[in-house]
Amino acid sequence: MLRDRRLSGEDLSRIDERIRSDWSVEDIDFEEAIAYHESLPASKEFASVLEDADRPLLQPRAGVPRLDDQIALLGHLEDAGRADLLPTTIDSYTRDNEYEKAQQGLEEARESGEDTLNGFPAVNHGVEGCRELIEALDTPIEVRHGTPDARLLAAVTFAGGFQSFEGGPVSYNIPYTKGHDLAETIEHWQYVDRLAGAYTERGVTINREPFGPLTGTLVPPAIAIAVGLVEGMLAATQGVRSITLGYGQVGNLVQDIAALRALKSLGEEYLPNEATVTTVFHEWMGGFPPDEARANGVIALGAATAAIAEPDKVITKSPQEFGGVPTKEANAAGLRTTKQLIDMMREQDINLDGVEREREFIEESTRSLMDTILQLGDEDVARGVVEAFDTGKIDVPFAPSDSAESAVLPARDDDGRVRILQFGNLALDPDLKDVHTDRLDRRARAENRDRSFQMVADDVDAISEGRLIGRPGGEGA
Amino acid sequence: MLRDRRLSGEDLSRIDERIRSDWSVEDIDFEEAIAYHESLPASKEFASVLEDADRPLLQPRAGVPRLDDQIALLGHLEDAGRADLLPTTIDSYTRDNEYEKAQQGLEEARESGEDTLNGFPAVNHGVEGCRELIEALDTPIEVRHGTPDARLLAAVTFAGGFQSFEGGPVSYNIPYTKGHDLAETIEHWQYVDRLAGAYTERGVTINREPFGPLTGTLVPPAIAIAVGLVEGMLAATQGVRSITLGYGQVGNLVQDIAALRALKSLGEEYLPNEATVTTVFHEWMGGFPPDEARANGVIALGAATAAIAEPDKVITKSPQEFGGVPTKEANAAGLRTTKQLIDMMREQDINLDGVEREREFIEESTRSLMDTILQLGDEDVARGVVEAFDTGKIDVPFAPSDSAESAVLPARDDDGRVRILQFGNLALDPDLKDVHTDRLDRRARAENRDRSFQMVADDVDAISEGRLIGRPGGEGA
Amino acid sequence: MEVLSAMSATVILGVIGSDAHAVGITILEQALSTAGFEVVNLGVQSSQQEFISAAQAHEGDAVLVSSLYGHAEQDCRGFHEAIEEADIDPITYIGGNLAVGQDDFEETRDCFREMGFDRVFDSETKPTEAIAALKADMNIAESEAERARLTT
C-alpha cells in the first residue's frame, strides 16, 4: 500500500532492475557515477550555485534531439543569452516511455537534419551522451520534462551528470497526461526522489524542482503551492535536501509577489529543516500573444514581478512562445530582456500595497487545502493527496488527467487576480470561498453580466489578445 | 524689452511678414486655414482626442524626408503599431532654419531614394504637402522638432492642418543648440504660442507640448518640471488652452510615478484655469543598450511605469533606439510592447510605498526653483527664466547651450533615484540640497568610493550596459 | 446535402497522440455545445482508433482533431486511410500548433490538406471560426453575421 516512507536499498535495486528492462541501457555503476559527479567543477554543482546566488538566476527552456545541436543550443543560451542555469528539455516520446519511438525520431533527426522530436531523448543518448553534454558547457544543467514515470530518465541522467531534475508525481501527472494513476505515479517518483536522496547522502546533492505552474492557465496560487508542498514533502522523505518550489506567473503583480512570498514561507514551514528550500518563478505559462513585440510585453511583466519578489530562479519565455519551439536567438532574447529588467529594478526598493493581505489569504487557503490532504491521509501525505484528488477536494483547472476532477474553474476578479469561479469539491474553508465568490460577483457586476464559463474563456484568451482581464467587447474594450 | 505679455495682432502680422522673408512660402490665409481645420473630422482634433481619452494614448517618433514615405511610415505606425496619436519629426536643417539645405536634402532624397535628411522638412513641403499628410491618415498628428526659432515651421504646419506642436523656448533651446540667446528664443516662441492662441480663439484648439525630457540624461525631476511650468505659463499668456506637460523616464519606478503626479498637480496649480493640462511621459530618453532584446526591457520598464502612473500620453521608443533611426517595423514593435504591458497592468490597482514622499520632495524642489524664477523676474516669468539661466540658478545637466551654465551634475542614489551631485548655482533651498547630498553620500559609502564625476559617467552608461545604477565593477557587478 | 440543424449534428473532439494540451479543447467543447452541437470530447492523448470508434459509435458528423505539441504530422499518418477502412465519412478538421518550430503556416496547411483533412486551422483560430466552418460544411443555416466572419 502506498505510504509516504523512505524506500529501502532493496526497493531501490529491485526497481532499478525492473525499469532497465523497459529499454536496454548500459549498466549504471552508482559508485562510478558518484566519482563522476565528484570530478565535476564546483561551478557545475546545481544546488550550490542556486542556493548561494545573491540575485535571481535565469534559466531558459530548451531541448533538441541531437547531442551536437543541444550543445550548440545551450552554448548559445550561455553566451548570447547569459543564462545562469541551463535546461535540457526532454522529448514527448521519452515522456511516454516510448523509447523505441524516440530512437526512431532521433535517427530520423540524425539522417534528415530535421528535428522530428520536440526535445532531447536523454535515455537514448545514454549516460555517455549526457556526460558529453554536461562537459561541453560551463553552467549547471537541469533535466526538464513532464514524464509521469521518470524512473529510467532519472537513473540515466543522474548517472550522466545532471544535478537537477524537474517534476513530481502530481505536477508531472495531472497537467501532463490522461491515463496515469496518481498512486502509481507517486510510487514511481518515490524511486526518483530516493535515487536523488542516495546521491545526496554521498555528497552529490541532486536538486529537485516540483513543476509549479501545473496547467499554466489561471491556476489559483493556493492550489499550485499546495501541490508543490506535497511534492516537496514526498521528496524530503526520500532524502532530497535541495528543493526548489515553483510558481507560474498569473499576471497580477500583487498576487504574484504575494504568492512567491507565501511559497517561500510555507515551504520553510512544511518541509523539514534538513531540506534547503529555494523558489522558482515561471514567466507566464499560458497562451501567449501571436506577436513577438507583444510577447515581449508579457515577458517583461514577468521579469518586473521577479525583480520585486526576488525568487531564487526565474524560468524565462521567448517572444516566439506562441508560434512553436523558438529559435535559439529568440530564446536568448527572452533571457536578455528579462535580465535587463531585473537588473534595472532589483536594486530599487519597491513595496506594493496589499501584498501582505494577499499573502495571508494565499497562506490561509493553502493551509486549508493542506489540512484536508493530511487529514484524508491520516497524516500520510502520499495517501492524503491521492484521496484528495480522487474526491476532487484538491483539484487543478484544465487538468487533462483522469486522476483529477478538473471541476475547478478559475476567473479573474476586477483587479485581475485569479479567483475561483467553480469550486467543484475543492476543500476550501467556506469563508475563503466567499472571498472568491464575492470578488467575482463584483467583477460580474462591473461588466454587467453573469458569472459564467464565458468569463473563463475570455480570461484564458485575454493575455494573448493583449489584456489581462477578459472583459466583454474583446480587444478594443 | 522681453515681457511675458500677449503679443498684439500687429505684432503677429509684423513677425509673420518677417519670417516669410527667410524662405519663400505661399501666402497663408488665416481664414482659409481656419476653414480647413473646421473641415477636418473630430477624430483629427488633437486636443480633444487627447483630453477625452480614458487611458494613456501612445505616440511614437517618426519622420522621413519624402511625403509619400512619411505617409507610408505613419500609416504603418497606425495599423501595425496601433498608435493612438502620430508624430511628424522634422529634420535637423529645418531646425536650424536652413531651408535651402533642407531643400537640397529633400531633392537628393527624391532623386536617390535614400534618406539624406533625418526628418520631414515640413516648411519645404509647404501647407499643401502638410495637408496631404493630414488627410492621408486617420489619427491626429503632432509636429515634433527641436527648433529654437520655429516661427515659420509653426505658421506652415498650423495652416497645414497640424493641431499639436512640441517644444518651447527653453526646452528647444537649452538641450538642442549652442548659440541661441534665450531671451530671443522666448520672443520667437511667443509668436508660436500667440499663433496657436489665435487659432484657439477661433475654435481650432492647437495643443502645445513643452519638451519635458530636456537632455534626456539623468535630468532631476524638479528641473524638468520647472521648465515645463515656465513654458506652459508663457504659452497660456499667449492664449494657448491645451497644454501637455512632459517628463522623461529616469528609470526609478517610485521617482517616475511621483514626478508624473507632481507634474500634473503643479501644472494645475501654476497654469491658469482656462488651460487644460494633460501630461506626457517619454520612455527612457538617455543612452539605450546596443541590443534590441535588452532595449525591450528598457521600453517595458517605461511602459510599466506609465501603466501605474497613467499619464495622458506616452511617447514610445523602439528597440533600435541605440543603432540609429529605427525601421518602421521596429518602431511599431516598440508601440505594441508598450501597449501590451499597459493594457495588462492598467486595470490593476498598484500603489507603491514612498511615492507620496517623493512627490512632496519633487513638488517642494520645483516650488523652490519657481519661486526663484518669479522673484528674479519680478513676477514676470519670461524675464525671470532668462535671468535664472543666466546666473545658473536654474540649470540643466549636460546642456550644450551657451545660455545655460551646465554646471549641475546628476547621479543616482543607492535606490537609483536621480539626485544632484554638483549644484553649481542652482537655486534650491539648502535643506533640499542636503537631501541630495545625503543620499549620494550614502551611495558613495555603499560603493566605498568618493562622490565624483566618475559616478556620473558610470550612471550615464549604466542603462545601456544593463543596469540602473553605475556601480563600480561594471557590467558584471 | 440536406440542411441540418446544429442540434442534430454530432462532433467528435479530442487531442491526438500523446499530446496533453487540454485548454484549447475545453474552450472548444464549451463553445460548440453552446452553439447547439452534440459534442463528444475524448480529451487529450487520444489515439486514431479512439477517434474512429467514437465517430462510429456516436454517428459523428465531424471529427475535430486538436494538436498543440508539435507531433501532429506523425500522429495523423494513416488516419484518413483508417477512417476510410472503417467505412465512415465524417468531415475532418485539424487545428492547433501543427509543426515543430517556427514554420510557415501555408506549408503546414497544404501538408495536412494532402493527408485528407477538410480544413486546417492555426492556433489563432477562435471557436467562432470553427463553428462557422462546421455550419458551412454541414450546410446548417447560419446568420449573415457568421457567414461574413467565415469568409474573411
Add this chain to the structure above:
Amino acid sequence: MEVLSAMSATVILGVIGSDAHAVGITILEQALSTAGFEVVNLGVQSSQQEFISAAQAHEGDAVLVSSLYGHAEQDCRGFHEAIEEADIDPITYIGGNLAVGQDDFEETRDCFREMGFDRVFDSETKPTEAIAALKADMNIAESEAERARLTT
C-alpha cells in the same frame, strides 16, 4: 615619431555640424583630461573651421570629431582637404552614430576612412578605447593592460 607624455598632448574635441548631442563629449572630455591630455572642448555644433582654427591655435596633436545625429558624412565633406590647406597634420578620429538609419558599421568605417579619418569609432566606444588609441597613435607610453585592451 618621438615618445610623448600624455601631459604634453593636446586634443581638440567637438561635435560637428548642427548636431547638439553633448553627453558623449562631456564624458570624453572628462576621461581624456583625467588621462592627462590637454583637452580643448569646442562643444556641440562646431564647424569644420572651428576645429581647424582650434587645432592651429592650440597646436592640437589630435582632432576628435563626434557626430551622433546622422549627418556626419555631409558635415565632414571636405574636412581633410581643408586641414591640408591649413597646413596642419593632426591625427583625426571620428566617432559616434555616423549614419542615418540601421547601417552596417563596416561600410560606415570604410566611408570615413576614405574621407581621411585615421580612426573611426562606433557608438559603443568607451573612453578608454579612445585613450588607448590616442596613446598608440601618438606613441605615448602606456601600460600593458591598456595595450591589451586596444588590440582586442
